[in-house]
Amino acid sequence: xxxxxxxxxxxxxxxxxxxxxxxxxxxxxxxxxxxxxxxxxxxxxxxxxxxxxxxxxxxxxxxxxxxxxxxxxxxxxxxxxxxxxxxxxxxxxxxxxxxxxxxxxxxxxxxxxxxxxxxxxxxxxxxxxxxxxxxxxxxxxxxxxxxxxxxxxxxxxxxxxxxxxxxxxxxxxxxxxxxxxxxxxxxxxxxxxxxxxxxxxxxxxxxxxxxxxxxxxxxxxxxxxxxxxxxxxxxxxxxxxxxxxxxxxxxxxxxxxxxxxxxxxxxxxxxxxxxxxxxxxxxxxxxxxxxxxxxxxxxxxxxxxxxxxxxxxxxxxxxxxxxxxxxxxxxxxxxxxxxxxxxxxxxxxxxxxxxxxxxxxxxxxxxxxxxxxxxxxxxxxxxxxxxxxxxxxxxxxxxxxxxxxxxxxxxxxxxxxxxxxxxxxxxxxxxxx
Amino acid sequence: xxxxxxxxxxxxxxxxxxxxxxxxxxxxxxxxxxxxxxxxxxxxxxxxxxxxxxxxxxxxxxxxxxxxxxxxxxxxxxxxxxxxxxxxxxxxxxxxxxxxxxxxxxxxxxxxxxxxxxxxxxxxxxxxxxxxxxxxxxxxxxxxxxxxxxxxxxxxxxxxxxxxxxxxxxxxxxxxxxxxxxxxxxxxxxxxxxxxxxxxxxxxxxxxxxxxxxxxxxxxxxxxxxxxxxxxxxxxxxxxxxxxxxxxxxxxxxxxxxxxxxxxxxxxxxxxxxxxxxxxxxxxxxxxxxxxxxxxxxxxxxxxxxxxxxxxxxxxxxxxxxxxxxxxxxxxxxxxxxxxxxxxxxxxxxxxxxxxxxxxxxxxxxx
Numbered sequence: 072x073x074x075x076x077x078x079x080x081x082x083x084x085x086x087x088x089x090x091x092x093x094x095x096x097x098x099x100x101x102x103x104x105x106x107x108x109x110x111x112x113x114x115x116x117x118x119x120x121x122x123x124x125x126x127x128x129x130x131x132x133x134x135x136x137x138x139x140x141x142x143x144x145x146x147x148x149x150x151x152x153x154x155x156x157x158x159x160x161x162x163x164x165x166x167x168x169x170x171x172x173x174x175x176x177x178x179x180x181x182x183x184x185x186x187x188x189x190x191x192x193x194x195x196x197x198x199x200x201x202x203x204x205x206x207x208x209x210x211x212x213x214x215x216x217x218x219x220x221x222x223x224x225x226x227x228x229x230x231x232x233x234x235x236x237x238x239x240x241x242x243x244x245x246x247x248x249x250x251x252x253x254x255x256x257x258x259x260x261x262x263x264x265x266x267x268x269x270x271x272x273x274x275x276x277x278x279x280x281x282x283x284x285x286x287x288x289x290x291x292x293x294x295x296x297x298x299x300x301x302x303x304x305x306x307x308x309x310x311x312x313x314x315x316x317x318x319x320x321x322x323x324x325x326x327x328x329x330x331x332x333x334x335x336x337x338x339x340x341x342x343x344x345x346x347x348x349x350x351x352x353x354x355x356x357x358x359x360x361x362x363x364x365x366x367x368x369x370x371x372x373x374x375x376x377x378x379x380x381x382x383x384x385x386x387x388x389x390x391x392x393x394x395x396x397x398x399x400x401x402x403x404x405x406x407x408x409x410x411x412x413x414x415x416x417x418x419x420x421x422x423x424x425x426x427x428x429x430x431x432x433x434x435x436x437x438x439x440x441x442x443x444x445x446x447x448x449x450x451x452x453x454x455x456x457x458x459x460x461x462x463x464x465x466x467x468x469x470x471x472x473x474x475x476x477x478x479x480x481x482x483x484x485x486x487x488x489x490x491x492x493x494x495x496x497x498x499x500x501x502x503x504x
Numbered sequence: 505x506x507x508x509x510x511x512x513x514x515x516x517x518x519x520x521x522x523x524x525x526x527x528x529x530x531x532x533x534x535x536x537x538x539x540x541x542x543x544x545x546x547x548x549x550x551x552x553x554x555x556x557x558x559x560x561x562x563x564x565x566x567x568x569x570x571x572x573x574x575x576x577x578x579x580x581x582x583x584x585x586x587x588x589x590x591x592x593x594x595x596x597x598x599x600x601x602x603x604x605x606x607x608x609x610x611x612x613x614x615x616x617x618x619x620x621x622x623x624x625x626x627x628x629x630x631x632x633x634x635x636x637x638x639x640x641x642x643x644x645x646x647x648x649x650x651x652x653x654x655x656x657x658x659x660x661x662x663x664x665x666x667x668x669x670x671x672x673x674x675x676x677x678x679x680x681x682x683x684x685x686x687x688x689x690x691x692x693x694x695x696x697x698x699x700x701x702x703x704x705x706x707x708x709x710x711x712x713x714x715x716x717x718x719x720x721x722x723x724x725x726x727x728x729x730x731x732x733x734x735x736x737x738x739x740x741x742x743x744x745x746x747x748x749x750x751x752x753x754x755x756x757x758x759x760x761x762x763x764x765x766x767x768x769x770x771x772x773x774x775x776x777x778x779x780x781x782x783x784x785x786x787x788x789x790x791x792x793x794x795x796x797x798x799x800x801x802x803x804x805x806x807x808x809x810x811x812x813x814x815x816x817x818x819x820x821x822x823x824x825x826x827x828x829x830x831x832x833x834x835x836x837x838x839x840x841x842x843x844x845x846x847x848x849x850x851x852x853x854x855x856x857x858x859x860x861x862x863x864x865x866x867x868x869x870x871x
Contacts, residue, residue, distance in 0.1 A: 152763030180763030
């Protein structure tokens with residue numbers, strides 16, 4: 072793209088307030104030309120506000136927004152339209168119009184006063200409709216096509232607008248999975264073939280990771296993470312920003328990261344009908360010692376997490392059957408750094424920790440070490456161990472750790488019933504979040 | 505590429521674009537204007553009327569004695585010419601101009617507020633304009649310059665009402681319902697003020713129905729000319745905003761992202777529609793429903809592209825009011841009843857129909 076110079080989009084210290092609420096707080100962001108940026112974050116994190124500021128729809132309380140080197144608010148409305156196109160989340164036209172006309176609306180900023188659309192404009196519109204697979208539907212009314220077709224028509228309109236920057240606000244939120252993939256593939260192509268810069272607000276992190284060059288995460292109006300998808304997406308980020316515990320996996324074919332969201336560690340900011348259950352309560356076990364406690368907790372309405380466990384451990388099977396999130400190590404190996412990191416996430420998300428009477432060896436000793444880190448922060452329950460049975464295979468270190476836990480305030484319980492009683496007495500542990 | 509620009513035309517209602525319909529409407533209106541002076545409060549034979557019209561239009565070249573064979577009143581042929589040309593034709597032209605002004609205003613307001621029920625009468629703009637004009641009459645302001653002061657005060661009243669509507673539409677309660685209810689409340693309030701003003705005026709209560717129900721009579725070419733000039737200028741300006749109105753139907757934000765300065769354009773259009781309405785009602789009083797019905801008729805027959813809807817609504821509005829005048833004279837020969845009675849007879853049921861249809865259809869959300 073020739074024309075104006077500078078980054079496609081640059082925000083400098085942008086703050087936007089709506090009355091008492093701060094929607095954006097001192098946000099800096101620079102988007103070079105040709106990049107596909109996915110803008111993500113929980114509801115109310117400021118994604119839409121950022122896009123609206125970029126479009127010049129609102130005046131920031133502080134800071135400035137530049138499009139290709141010029142402050143957006145100093146540009147005429149028509150000049151803005153020549154630099155940036157918008158695909159809104161939802162559009163409710165009041166009058167029916169053939170798709171071809173709807174796409175031709177995108178030419179408005181390029182036409183003079185009272186100048187009609189030329190054959191060139193119409194050809195461009197037909198080409199754009201073809202690019203989104205709607206050529207055959209050019210004569211159909213916008214009010215009669217499906218949601219996916221409407222979104223594609225709007226994308227075609229953005230194409231004929233010939234703006235070097237396209238902003239998309241949750242373009243896929245009303246689409247089924249096939250149409251989500253279809254639309255984003257087309258956007259991706261657009262970015263690749265024409266060098267158009269894309270900034271797309273996307274809820275779906277997996278779609279964001281798959282299609283974008285870069286993920287920018289907003290939380291409560293601040294930019295909290297920014298980078299290539301592989302660096303940005305992490306279980307820790309999900310727990311921190313969205314309050315969701317998730318498994319991070321890698322697509323074996325592409326190597327792209329993807330997340331399997333599991334459950335919430337804290338209530339979603341708002342919205343009725345989110346029944347979360349109590350907990351989560353983390354159970355440290357192994358060799359079948361944790362199973363009775365996992366089941367008892369689950370039956371009592373707690374969400375449970377478990378680990379670290381070795382693959383093929385019967386406790387792992389129980390935990391997975393209960394839908395628990397787990398930290399898993401390969402059989403017989405000592406708990407490695409990655410699994411330990413995951414265990415830490417689970418423990419930090421837990422409202423209480425139950426230590427089952429599991430045999431401790433050097434390979435699973437880190438379980439107790441990690442539990443110790445949380446002493447005084449969450450209630451820790453230690454299930455009594457049967458006397459006369461050897462369980463410390465770590466040369467006394469396990470006994471020492473257990474004693475340390477007890478001294479630090481961990482509470483011994485005799486069995487599952489007493490564990491539930493103890494949890495019920497802990498408002499923080501049993502609160503329905 | 506080449507022939508790829510060939511696209512199937514829409515089949516759904518309102519999708520096709522039929523600009524030729526406007527030519528047809530214009531021709532029909534011309535025919536109506538030519539033949540309508542046949543009807544009047546005093547009896548003049550049709551062939552005499554048409555001879556007089558042709559005589560006048562040709563500058564006296566045709567029919568050197570247009571009154572030949574007719575029963576000529578005491579004032580002679582010039583008296584007949586006065587009746588047909590100065591009284592009837594100016595009345596006919598006023599009907600067309602007022603109807604056109606209300607029609608194009610209605611089309612504009614429906615587009616600006618994205619609301620099929622918007623209309624200068626229902627939103628109170630007509631009442632505001634009429635109140636402004638009535639103030640001039642009741643308080644006898646500048647009696648000799650009334651032809652200028654009437655429209656001027658009408659502009660003030662209409663624009664002030666338009667401003668209130670705009671504020672109501674912008675508030676966070678600016679739903680379709682709020683807008684209409686604000687308009688209806690304003691309209692009733694302004695009509696009440698108008699009635700009170702007229703009842704206690706020295707000119708007496710006879711004026712009330714003139715202003716509240718609309719009247720085409722007792723006007724001359726000067727008033728016609730003023731109304732015509734304003735409606736023509738403001739209406740032409742309005743008609744140039746067809747494309748912007750098309751884009752505004754996508755919502756003000758989307759329109760802005762496409763290059764339309766939504767706020768500026770909406771204010772400008774509301775102002776122009778208020779001025780046009782004021783020019784229409786300044787000499788005639790409130791005439792309801794013309795602005796509501798006309799744009800819908802055009803959408804049905806010419807398509808819903810605002811580039812056609814606006815000029816089309818002017819033509820249909822002019823034809824509507826002219827038809828109302830003619831029907832009034834056919835139904836009640838010898839008197840010209842307040843014209844607003846007839847437009848309301850046709851318009852009120854149509855309003856109810858639109859309201860009903862809107863309820864029946866799945867609502868498209870609020871603006």
